[in-house]
Amino acid sequence: MARKTVAVVGGGCAGVLATRELLRCSDDRVVLIEPDTPGGGLAYGSARPWHLLNSRAGAMSADVSDMSDFSRWASVAPGDFAPRATYGRYLSDVFARTAAAHSDRLEVVADRACRLASDGIYTEKSGKIRADEVVVAVGNPAPAEPFTDHPDYIADPWRPGVLDAIPSDVPVLLIGAGLTAVDVVLTLTADGNRDAPITAVSRRGQLPLTHTVSAAPLTSLALDEPRTLRDLVRFVRQAAAEAGDWRAVVDGLRPSIDRLWSGLTPAEQEAFLRHLARPWECHRHRMAPSVGARVATLREEGRLEVRAGGIRSMTAPPAGGLLVELEAGVQWFGAVVNCAGPGRLPGAAGPFAGGLLRDGHARVGPHGLGLDIDARGRLIGADGRVNDNLWLIGPLRRGALWETTAVPEIRAQAGALIDRVK
Template identity: 65%
Template sequence: MRRTVAVVGGGCSGVLVTRELLRCGEESHVVVIEPDEPGGGVAYGNAQPWHLLNSRAAAMSADPDDPNHFVRWSGAAPADFRPRREYGRYLREVFDEAVAANPGRVGVRRARATRIVPEDGGAAVVLDDGTLVRADHVVLAVGGPTVAPQPFEHPRYIDDPWRPGVLEALPTDRPVLLVGTGLTAVDVALTLTADDRRSAPVVAISRRGLLPLTHTVDAAPPAEPALDDCATLRDVVRAVRSAAGEAGDWRPVVDGMRPYLDQLWTALTPQEQDAFLRHLARTWECHRHRMAPEVAARVVALREAGLLEIRRGGVAAWPGFADYAAVVNCAGPGRLPGAAGPLVGGLLERGLVRLGPHDLGLDIDPAGRLVAADGRVHERLWLIGPLRRGAQWETTAVPEIRAQAHRLATDLRPRPVLAGVA
């Protein structure tokens, strides 16, 4: 009997896991629940031409067995940083090709999931049009937490800079304040200055005032630091600094650590994880999630022209909010449960899921199955993507999500029944 797997979310995580479910489970019927066209999502759906991927084309394949799939599709060189809008088109084509190659096995419900109700032998997904999707397994692929709320009021406060048209409507002759100095703030600054008509500065503030660092034009091969004897967070930091000194550049060392980050994270004590989050996480993110060289050059030019200012300080104490035409929240994802969307928030309220470590995401078992408030592992409710943060660390980028999708689909593959075994 054919099983049904419901995938809630049609962004990058939803597309990758749908593709793997179709490849790995010949008896599976997949229903993708997504109000918009599958393949866009927050990262790619509303990107502008000047928004580039912050990873090289060689890292962005949707196919775990074909690392050059995106490189060939785009016609790019492996070291190129391609437009995010282009990558959204790629994901949509990957999805469409997977559907076409598996006739009758995929359904798309253009609606929003509002509830998930466990049932005997599966679960029901309640949609905002009042209908139900019943499935043997449900995969939650809804992206990360919502943006962190900010403790102030402004008549033109923009909590979602990705809302279509919201930035283009702002005046160019009055300054705009960005809360945050990470990659989202960089993207917003590029949009606000894209037409070269801006005469007032864009001011970005954060507690440390740190911008993302920059990729080199040419990629160096990864260099693995010596981590075997590292027993504490202090040991890891010491080993990384030593390796960066020997390599003459920290970038290959950071890249070389990537396959081991989840192992390092789970080996830390909860106290060491908390110390990392309080003291080192922002610095690490600046080194790990870097700007494309073209984007970094534009940021330098804007700063030299006085059109982009980076300030250090706490948001609550920042003076003169009224002087800004708008305040844009670019602070990045918040902590749960406050930053949970309606669907995830409802699951938390009903005890069907529980918070993961440090409230960064939801709790899962090693295979990616969701854990309820009472500690029980749901055999048929799965999680993929950024909401695994906390239980895992490296879970927001395509290579890691691609690997999660493959393992999840493999785990859901029907097992043959052995003769004579009940």
């Protein structure tokens, strides 16, 4: 059989892990298309020293056969929460080791993929890159649409320098109360000089919960038969009450989540998204203990307030800043930072994923959370047909799956790619 060329679009965590598996476990040639240095990505490339991983180091290895690889590389204990920037450097080193071991079959194109061709990928500067198969590994959808185009409205908190430019004596509003908001709070208060308060507003006003210092043993859960959403909620609540530590139950459910999600009807999935998704995410994606303690201190000191509710309007007074109408009334903020989670597709699709949709190579997946795929991870086109040579890995699988944004799941998806290239 002739050697194939596989193009991997995206050089963040998903792209690095996919490239590693393809080179290690097949004879194919791989072309990684990524404008920046492979390994960092949005999650790790812009992290500051105080931004910690939300999972213990022992779960973060790139190599499923050696789960101590990351903790050993970073010289941390498997139960520690290492800095995210350290993990970005680890992924870069994983890629460098992979590239050194397979230099004859790897090409890195430092460019941005624009659109799919019949026999490869068109890029901004390098023209067409020929490929027999394409792996789309472009990360999360864009955040929800911004409220306004104003210099004091920060649509992207990860843009270098934007948070450092906010004066320490003006109140700041964060739209959202998830992990991104926590990261922004840590940055705004890192030097201890912030005098003005920070307010985070979200529909429920719920912050992520906190890991324990030591992990509790996982609770084994018997969930073999299909269950309704109501049955699942009742089962999980009872199991958590019996376990004594709900974290053990939430983490023990993780291997079964995608199967349980696919067993729900579309109406039940939509009901979960409306009523239960946010509470589940607060329990599932938790803060590191030291981060949780820092956030608790800021709240006790009155430097951070978390409110439930929405934003009714936002106007720009002549003197600067933004007047925001919250449920409690109108309040002036010197800066407003968008910390909302990923938006719904097609509007939140990034440039390359958006092009796939426009050209009919892909279609929006269930509930607009990602792109539609078959059971093997192949993209489904606008005509309903499966694209045999077009694969998806990472967060854009969400909707078809539920657990698809964290390293262990992306690592498993990367390993599964090998079945289709042999």
